[in-house]
Amino acid sequence: MQDKNAAERKTVQTVTSAQMRAIEAAAMEAGTVTGLQLMERAGEGVVQAVLAQWPHLDHAAEALVLCGPGNNGGDGFVVARLLRARGWKVTVCAKGWEALFPPDDVAREPAARSGGDAWTNARRWRDLGGRCLPLESLPDRARDVPERLLVVDALLGIGQTRPADDLLRPFWTAWGRWSESESGTEIRRVSVDVPTGCDCDTGEPLGQRPFEPDLVVTFHAEKPVHARLRAGGVRIVVADIGLPA
Numbered sequence: 368m369q370d371k372n373a374a375e376r377k378t379v380q381t382v383t384s385a386q387m388r389a390i391e392a393a394a395m396e397a398g399t400v401t402g403l404q405l406m407e408r409a410g411e412g413v414v415q416a417v418l419a420q421w422p423h424l425d426h427a428a429e430a431l432v433l434c435g436p437g438n439n440g441g442d443g444f445v446v447a448r449l450l451r452a453r454g455w456k457v458t459v460c461a462k463g464w465e466a467l468f469p470p471d472d473v474a475r476e477p478a479a480r481s482g483g484d485a486w487t488n489a490r491r492w493r494d495l496g497g498r499c500l501p502l503e504s505l506p507d508r509a510r511d512v513p514e515r516l517l518v519v520d521a522l523l524g525i526g527q528t529r530p531a532d533d534l535l536r537p538f539w540t541a542w543g544r545w546s547e548s549e550s551g552t553e554i555r556r557v558s559v560d561v562p563t564g565c566d567c568d569t570g571e572p573l574g575q576r577p578f579e580p581d582l583v584v585t586f587h588a589e590k591p592v593h594a595r596l597r598a599g600g601v602r603i604v605v606a607d608i609g610l611p612a
């Protein structure tokens with residue numbers, strides 16, 4: 368008789384975005400964890416999974432972190448800070464963070480805006496001297512792209528609700544130019560939680576061309592989209608962020 372627990376362990380738990388939010392809310396409500404702790408652990412989980420998948424990147428890669436306007440973007444600012452602390456050269460390109468990073472990048476007192484965990488992490492990134500460029504400022508010439516590059520898709524996660532083409536266009540435009548380069552640039556792509564441009568509950572694309580990751584790091588449990596991604600050859604890692612089962 369096969370060990371029931373082993374069978375359970377083998378089956379991957381899958382939750383919907385609503386179930387995920389309920390689990391997070393209950394844990395925060397119970398005071399066992401804060402949103403900021405969850406976000407920090409999410410960022411740590413992404414960095415650990417990247418280093419496990421591509422250990423050689425840790426000594427010679429640069430990171431381009433694409434941060435969106437919500438908590439998925441907040442995870443991105445955590446990843447940026449953690450990689451920078453490991454000595455990586457990190458550039459953040461973001462949408463929605465102009466209040467903290469005015470286009471002229473001169474730190475002005477940001478307009479008062481509700482705080483939130485993502486805001487806290489964006490400000491931490493700014494306060495340690497991290498730069499944040501508008502998403503449209505992606506390097507667009509092949510020669511600007513380093514030999515080894517990690518692209519972190521922290522644009523949208525389980526909160527995406529509509530086509531993401533506008534948000535992704537600057538990336539795909541730059542990607543097209545980078546791919547023209549004959550240099551042997553190694554570019555690895557990781558999505559935080561869910562690839563931008565994917566509905567995490569149906570797995571359906573949201574828009575014409577979702578982000579195409581080599582690796583997706585999700586949190587606590589898979590969402591329905593992850594089985595479809597894995598079937599398509601994408602590596603899926605589930606990072607434990609300390610939420611109760």
Ligand SMILES: NC(=O)C1=CN([C@@H]2O[C@H](COP(=O)(O)OP(=O)(O)OC[C@H]3O[C@@H](n4cnc5c(N)ncnc54)[C@H](OP(=O)(O)O)[C@@H]3O)[C@@H](O)[C@H]2O)[C@@H](O)CC1
Pocket residue numbers: 391402405406407409435436437438439440442522523524525526527528529530531532534559560561586
């Ligand atoms: N405690 C937690 O919650 C934890 C959360 N974690 C992380 O947070 C992520 C969920 O964060 P989130 O709920 O802020 O949603 P997210 O996916 O960042 O979207 C942001 C906003 O974007 C907007 N938007 C939607 N579609 C759009 C589009 N096509 N183009 C442009 N904008 C669009 C939409 O706002 P709207 O414009 O509809 O008002 C939406 O609210 C989750 O995936 C995980 O990575 C982890 O840290 C663990 C702890």
Ligand SMILES: [K+]
Pocket residue numbers: 439520521522523524558559560561562563
């Ligand atoms: K993402």
